[in-house]
Amino acid sequence: MSTPIIPVIPNTHPKLPTYNMDEIAFGKNFTDHMLVADYENGEWKNVVIKPYAPFEVDPSCATLHYGQTIFEGIKAFTNKNGEAVIFRPDQNFKRFNISAERMQMPAVPEWIFIEGMKQLINLEKGWIPNKPDASLYIRPFMIAMDPFLGVRPSNTYKFMIILGPSGAYFSAPMKILIEQHYTRATPGGVGFAKNGGNYGGSLYPVALAQEKGYDQVLWTDAIEHKYVEEVGMMNVMFVIDGKVITPSIEKGTVLKGVTRNSAITLLREMGYEVEERFLSVAEIIDAHKKGLFQEVFGVGTAAVVSYISRLAHGEYIMDFDMEALKVAPALKKHLNDIRMGNIVDKHNWLLHI
Numbered sequence: 001m002s003t004p005i006i007p008v009i010p011n012t013h014p015k016l017p018t019y020n021m022d023e024i025a026f027g028k029n030f031t032d033h034m035l036v037a038d039y040e041n042g043e044w045k046n047v048v049i050k051p052y053a054p055f056e057v058d059p060s061c062a063t064l065h066y067g068q069t070i071f072e073g074i075k076a077f078t079n080k081n082g083e084a085v086i087f088r089p090d091q092n093f094k095r096f097n098i099s100a101e102r103m104q105m106p107a108v109p110e111w112i113f114i115e116g117m118k119q120l121i122n123l124e125k126g127w128i129p130n131k132p133d134a135s136l137y138i139r140p141f142m143i144a145m146d147p148f149l150g151v152r153p154s155n156t157y158k159f160m161i162i163l164g165p166s167g168a169y170f171s172a173p174m175k176i177l178i179e180q181h182y183t184r185a186t187p188g189g190v191g192f193a194k195n196g197g198n199y200g201g202s203l204y205p206v207a208l209a210q211e212k213g214y215d216q217v218l219w220t221d222a223i224e225h226k227y228v229e230e231v232g233m234m235n236v237m238f239v240i241d242g243k244v245i246t247p248s249i250e251k252g253t254v255l256k257g258v259t260r261n262s263a264i265t266l267l268r269e270m271g272y273e274v275e276e277r278f279l280s281v282a283e284i285i286d287a288h289k290k291g292l293f294q295e296v297f298g299v300g301t302a303a304v305v306s307y308i309s310r311l312a313h314g315e316y317i318m319d320f321d322m323e324a325l326k327v328a329p330a331l332k333k334h335l336n337d338i339r340m341g342n343i344v345d346k347h348n349w350l351l352h353i
């Protein structure tokens with residue numbers, strides 16, 4: 001089937017010609033158009049690209065009360081030849097529909113998610129910043145729309161894609177507290193999905209960590225708080241005695257990150273041994289005491305590779321010399337070189353617009 005051309009209602013008051021592209025704080029500014037599709041009577045319809053604007057929801061809207069809502073985060077870049085590229089949107093498309101299934105929501109077809117995204121970004125090309133570390137952040141999401149109070153799946157949904165120019169997400173190296181009481185995800189729960197509630201539930205423990213002078217928490221397993229899982233809204237990687245170790249995703253409590261997957265592939269190609277396995281706090285502290293714990297960093301679409309300067313478990317503090325980092329900066333550079341077209345995209349990770 002050839003891809004339908006999605007109708008466009010142009011924005012008659014675009015911000016772009018006069019917009020200051022130096023003002024690109026993450027998540028604050030959005031482009032002139034968005035994609036919208038409605039799900040009704042068992043099918044997706046009314047797919048349209050139209051001016052970015054608020055819209056009305058009924059106060060009884062199912063999303064507002066019971067959290068039937070999912071999202072994705074993807075980035076587009078201008079490469080060194082001035083071409084617009086999107087990083088691995090096929091992976092986000094797959095994960096989106098995995099989240100949809102877990103939240104009892106309808107799957108979104110590829111032509112709306114991927115082709116719709118391409119057509120929207122093609123229209124908004126001028127919004128992709130042309131600066132190192134800057135990008136156009138792509139936020140596809142789906143919300144339940146039934147005006148109904150009652151815990152059951154909605155019959156109607158909206159799928160939307162909004163875009164926002166963004167600079168680097170976390171710039172300074174982070175201080176991280178290992179969480180020993182609160183939980184992000186449990187086996188059998190929704191940790192592997194990108195549903196809104198996972199994020200709402202993380203705010204309180206993070207606020208408590210911030211009161212103690214930390215930026216984020218390192219989540220541990222729900223049962224014993226013994227094994228590390230994720231750092232804030234990122235997957236986490238440890239370098240211990242020259243080996244890279246990242247928590248296993250097999251229990252469904254860790255999000256299957258696209259950056260995590262890309263990092264594992266690249267690190268192996270760069271010659272590092274990478275292990276995906278359960279990693280305990282005790283093992284980390286033991287490695288630190290022996291002087292073998294070399295680096296810890298977060299990986300995710302928003303921050304790409306995020307350095308960590310301090311990791312604490314209660315009173316036990318582990319500090320890292322940012323000047324001595326090897327693996328994290330090399331990985332960051334490699335990912336960046338692929339996105340910018342400085343090296344060959346041999347895995348076909350880039351979707352050219």
Ligand SMILES: Cc1ncc(COP(=O)(O)O)c(C=O)c1O
Nearest residue numbers: 233234235255257258259300301
């Ligand atoms: C909880 C959580 N973990 C990990 C990640 C990293 O995933 P990805 O690399 O696909 O962005 C994200 C999203 O960015 C996330 O929300």
